[in-house]
Amino acid sequence: xxxxxxQIDIGGKQLSFRVSDWAEQASGxxxxxxxxxxxxxxxxxxxxxxxxxxxxxxxxxxEKFYAAGRILGSRYMRREGRPADExxxxxxxxxxxxxxxxxxxxxxxxxxxxxxLSWDGENDPDILGLLGASLALGISHAPxxxxxxxxxxxxxxxxxxxxxxxxxxxxxDMDFLFSVVQEGDELLxxxxxxxxxxxxxxxxxxxxGFASSxxxxxxxxQQTIIQDHxxxxxxxxxxxxxxxxxxxxxxxxxxxxxxxxxxxxxxxRMDEVNTLxxxxxxTIEGRYPSAGKSDYAKDFFETELNRLxxxxxxxxxxxxxxxxxxxxxxxxxxxxxxxxTHGSALFKRxxxxxxxxxxxGTPGDQKLLEGMEYIGKxxxxxxxxxxxYSTGEAKPMRGPGRREIGHGMLVEKALLPVIPEVADFPYxxxxxxxxxxxxxxxxxxxxxxxxxxxxxxxxxIKRPVAGISIGLVTNEQGKEHRLLTDIQGPEDHHxxxxxxxxxxxxxxxxxxxxxxxxxxxSSVFAQALKAARxxxxxxxxxxxxxxxxxxxxxLSLWAPRIYTLxxxxxxxxxxxxxxxxxxxxxxxxxxxxxxxEDSGQVFVTATKEEAAQKALEWIRNITKEVAMGExxxxxxxxxxTFGAFVELFPGQEGMVHISELAPRxxxxxxxxxxxxxMIPVKVIKIDDQGKIGLSLKQAKQ
Numbered sequence: 214x215x216x217x218x219x220q221i222d223i224g225g226k227q228l229s230f231r232v233s234d235w236a237e238q239a240s241g242x243x244x245x246x247x248x249x250x251x252x253x254x255x256x257x258x259x260x261x262x263x264x265x266x267x268x269x270x271x272x273x274x275x276e277k278f279y280a281a282g283r284i285l286g287s288r289y290m291r292r293e294g295r296p297a298d299e300x301x302x303x304x305x306x307x308x309x310x311x312x313x314x315x316x317x318x319x320x321x322x323x324x325x326x327x328x329x330l331s332w333d334g335e336n337d338p339d340i341l342g343l344l345g346a347s348l349a350l351g352i353s354h355a356p357x358x359x360x361x362x363x364x365x366x367x368x369x370x371x372x373x374x375x376x377x378x379x380x381x382x383x384x385x386d387m388d389f390l391f392s393v394v395q396e397g398d399e400l401l402x403x404x405x406x407x408x409x410x411x412x413x414x415x416x417x418x419x420x421x422g423f424a425s426s427x428x429x430x431x432x433x434x435q436q437t438i439i440q441d442h443x444x445x446x447x448x449x450x451x452x453x454x455x456x457x458x459x460x461x462x463x464x465x466x467x468x469x470x471x472x473x474x475x476x477x478x479x480x481x482r483m484d485e486v487n488t489l490x491x492x493x494x495x496t497i498e499g500r501y502p503s504a505g506k507s508d509y510a511k512d513f514f515e516t517e518l519n520r521l522x523x524x525x526x527x528x529x530x531x532x533x534x535x536x537x538x539x540x541x542x543x544x545x546x547x548x549x550x551x552x553x554t555h556g557s558a559l560f561k562r563x564x565x566x567x568x569x570x571x572x573x574g575t576p577g578d579q580k581l582l583e584g585m586e587y588i589g590k591x592x593x594x595x596x597x598x599x600x601x602y603s604t605g606e607a608k609p610m611r612g613p614g615r616r617e618i619g620h621g622m623l624v625e626k627a628l629l630p631v632i633p634e635v636a637d638f639p640y641x642x643x644x645x646x647x648x649x650x651x652x653x654x655x656x657x658x659x660x661x662x663x664x665x666x667x668x669x670x671x672x673x674i675k676r677p678v679a680g681i682s683i684g685l686v687t688n689e690q691g692k693e694h695r696l697l698t699d700i701q702g703p704e705d706h707h708x709x710x711x712x713x714x715x716x717x718x719x720x721x722x723x724x725x726x727x728x729x730x731x732x733x734x735s736s737v738f739a740q741a742l743k744a745a746r747x748x749x750x751x752x753x754x755x756x757x758x759x760x761x762x763x764x765x766x767x768l769s770l771w772a773p774r775i776y777t778l779x780x781x782x783x784x785x786x787x788x789x790x791x792x793x794x795x796x797x798x799x800x801x802x803x804x805x806x807x808x809x810e811d812s813g814q815v816f817v818t819a820t821k822e823e824a825a826q827k828a829l830e831w832i833r834n835i836t837k838e839v840a841m842g843e844x845x846x847x848x849x850x851x852x853x854t855f856g857a858f859v860e861l862f863p864g865q866e867g868m869v870h871i872s873e874l875a876p877r878x879x880x881x882x883x884x885x886x887x888x889x890x891m892i893p894v895k896v897i898k899i900d901d902q903g904k905i906g907l908s909l910k911q912a913k914q
Contacts, residue, residue: 217441221434223247223364223427224375226336230348230434232442240444241353245341247376249333254345258355258447259322264508269322270312274304274342276585280332285583297584298618302406303327303339305619307346309727310392310404314358318452323355332585335378340365343392348435354444358731360435361403362428363392366420368412373423386410389420389724394732395432400425401732405712408626411676411720414742421735455513458497458506462513465493470514471521475533479564479652479702480605482533490514519707526686526695533703534563541681541699541748544756546661548669555772556670560662560756563701564652569662571670573772574641575818576808593632594643597621597659603651620656621646624680627660627715627723628667631675638673639775639816653701654682660715660723665757670772671765677757678722680715681748683741684708687730696741698748714745718753773806773818776825782813783903784836787865795835803828834862839905841896844912849890852882859894859907867905869894876910885909 220229229246236242239255246252262269276297278285286292296304307327315323327342343363350357367377367385374381382388387409393400402421409416466489473485493514498507525531530538542563551557556571579590597620601608613621624646632642644666646659657680664677684700686708687693697704705711709730715723721742733741768774780788788809789796800807805819805828815832819825839861847859847867856870869892874885886892886909893913898906 219434219438221430223431226376228344228431230344230438232348232352232438239349239353240355241349241351243345243348243352245345245348247336247341249331250329250336250338250341251331252327252329252338252341252345254325254327254342254349256323256325256346256349256353256355258353259324261320262322263320265320268312268315268319270308270315271322271324272304272308272311272346273324273326274300274307274339275326275328276300277329278585280329281334281585283585298622299584299586301615301618302622303342305615306339306390306404306406307343310343310361310363311346311350311357311359313403313727313729313731314361314394316356316358316449319356319449321355321447323350325349329585335380336376337365337379337382337586340376340390344431344435348438351435351439352443354447356446356449359394360432360439361392361394362400362431362435363390363404364424364427364431365390366424368416368420373420375424375427387412387416387420389417391421391424391726393428393432395429396731399734400428401734402726402738403728403732405724405726407721407724408629409721409723410630411717411722413720414739414746417721417724417742418735418739421738453509455506455509458509459513461497461500462493462510462517465496466514466517470517474518474521474703475525475531475535482703483605486518518703522703522707523686523688526697527688527693530695532697534701538695539698539744539747541751542701544752546665546756546760548665548760553771555769556666556668556672558662558665558669558760559649560658560665562654562658562661562699562752562756564650565655565658565701566648566650567646567655567658567662568649569644569646569659569666571663571666571672572643572645573670573672573768574643575773575775575806576635576639576641576810576816577806578641578643592635592641593625593629595621595625595628595659595663596643596645597624597648597656598645599648599651599655603648603655620659623656623713623723623725624659624663624715627680628663628674628678630722631664631678631717632667633673633675639777640672642667642672653699653705654680654711654713656680656725657682657713657715661752661757665761668761668764671768673764676717676719677753677761678715678717679749679752679757680713680723681745681752683710683712683714683744683748685710685712685728685733685737685741694737696737696744698744710741712741712745714742714749716746716749718750773820774822774825776817776819776829778815778817778829778832780813780815780832780836781838782811785809785811785813787903788815788832788835799828799831803831807832835865837862837865839865839867839896839899841899843896844893845896845907846891846893847907849886849888849892852886852888854882857882857886859892861894861905865905867894867896867907869907869909873897873906873908873910 231244236255241256329338347360351360366389367374368387369385389407392404494507497510545561548558648655660680684697710728713725808816845861847861851858894907895912897908
């Protein structure tokens with residue numbers, strides 16, 4: 214069938230799909246377009262890789278500088294390097310949406326690559342990447358339970374906007390990206406990524422309803438395209454069942470697995486469960502040394518773990534550590550733990566513990582961003598580390614991976630709405646969170662410890678932020694479910710959902726949700742938001758408020774002090790001086806740091822107030838607006854045959870012409886003044902270039 218464009222109107226914009234033959238060897242290839250933003254998505258299903266222990270799916274999102282008409286990158290490379298954090302976040306959200314829609318026993322390697330080929334500066338390509346992945350997999354021969362619909366909803370002045378532009382998002386108070394799948398007449402939510410200015414829970418529910426019609430239309434259009442272009446799907450063989458081995462495993466385990474699983478201490482639970490698994494596998498291997506049944510027995514062991522945990526939750530309403538379903542683990546927090554840092558805090562929720570350290574820097578410490586979508590500066594950063602010791606493991610440490618980048622960015626989004634504006638607090642702010650002990654949702658614990666670190670440092674945030682993760686367990690038919698507040702290790706691993714919500718007492722600042730099932734109904738989505746709010750308020754009241762109710766009134770003794778002043782923009786050149794000579798002189802002599810904005814705003818940063826005041830006075834003198842007729846006492850810094858140059862104040866000079874040295878004729882300048890003399894002068898001329906003419910004789914009249 215010849216290539217054909219399929220179009221649909223979404224929020225007044227044309228969304229188009231084209232099944233492409235450009236990458237004809239890919240399993241599925243499509244082009245997606247809104248405005249002049251164009252994304253190519255290619256999906257490939259390779260050979261099976263059995264016994265990996267995980268599903269080999271990889272998702273890549275590529276930002277290309279050419280898409281924005283730019284030549285960027287290292288000066289000596291001029292090409293794209295490692296993906297920007299924003300590109301990694303986009304790849305992760307695509308992965309989180311498509312992953313649960315693959316059959317659980319699929320072992321074929323799947324790769325999805327989304328490449329932004331053209332970017333118009335108005336429409337974000339991330340939605341196109343997600344929709345393109347859905348359609349590319351849908352028309353491929355890979356078994357997949359899509360298609361899915363995806364949309365971004367913004368809210369401005371109380372009104373929702375479908376797929377808002379960058380400018381609309383900049384002024385909106387909510388940015389809500391989510392994907393859904395259709396089951397009968399119902400839409401099930403299967404992925405959420407959102408940030409908001411303390412939005413109420415109801416707003417997210419209303420946004421789902423607002424976008425439902427457009428989402429259904431997207432799914433219906435994709436189904437039409439799949440009918441026209443789809444390949445025959447690979448039929449997977451049914452998973453093998455070894456009833457005899459399953460019976461033997463159950464007999465070997467007896468009640469010991471339940472006893473090992475249902476206990477509060479994570480390390481003891483893991484040790485006992487792993488020991489039991491090894492003993493069981495060794496026994497099966499001893500009984501059937503050549504049959505290779507131990508691998509099957511290990512897989513079935515995990516199935517039994519899953520069954521036991523779910524049955525107890527669904528039937529008894531109890532969890533592995535015997536908590537109630539809506540119960541938050543024991544909470545505690547501390548601040549000012551590290552003597553020389555500007556702010557620090559440790560937050561504890563059960564065995565999950567995060568240590569956040571805050572550093573205040575100058576405006577010049579801002580991160581410089583240079584990417585396809587954005588070139589500029591970033592003054593607030595949150596970085597998250599997940600060392601192996603936090604889970605009791607020993608393995609190589611090779612810098613932040615996608616998980617660390619994703620968690621760091623999520624917490625950054627959660628905190629950004631409460632960070633003061635640069636006009637009120639001109640510091641660059643960096644928070645580093647070390648996950649020192651992990652047993653469920655360290656990202657939301659990071660939001661709590663980072664909020665405390667901000668207040669400990671004296672950063673005037675609006676309100677503290679807290680976060681919590683809500684889990685979900687359903688039965689095999691999906692008709693019965695239980696929500697779990699504050700999920701921990703096995704509930705995350707064997708459960709059906711990880712629903713992270715961060716916010717203040719006033720509302721939500723960030724949401725991230727992914728599922729391991731097809732999706733959840735909007736009613737469950739609403740219930741999870743309500744459960745998250747109750748837990749969030751408890752954390753704010755019981756753990757954060759007793760430690761620090763509001764930011765400290767003063768900055769840390771070790772934090773730099775920033776002083777701000779405004780100068781005439783035309784005086785910036787004089788402040789900087791030829792080749793930066795003048796500003797370097799001030800920095801070196803006063804031992805300060807100086808940042809000058811194009812607007813004329815000047816920031817002076819110093820650890821000692823007297824040094825800052827000296828620099829500020831110097832800058833005021835250099836940039837002072839000299840007026841006609843003004844009188845000064847200045848120092849002669851240079852003499853020439855035609856006159857003397859007089860320093861009125863540091864960085865500001867004028868010239869006394871030889872004819873203005875005295876009320877008589879002067880043959881030689883040195884007959885009246887010498888270098889180093891302090892003399893009275895009067896301003897008698899200021900030319901168009903700002904050069905100042907002075908008079909000694911008129912100053913004495």
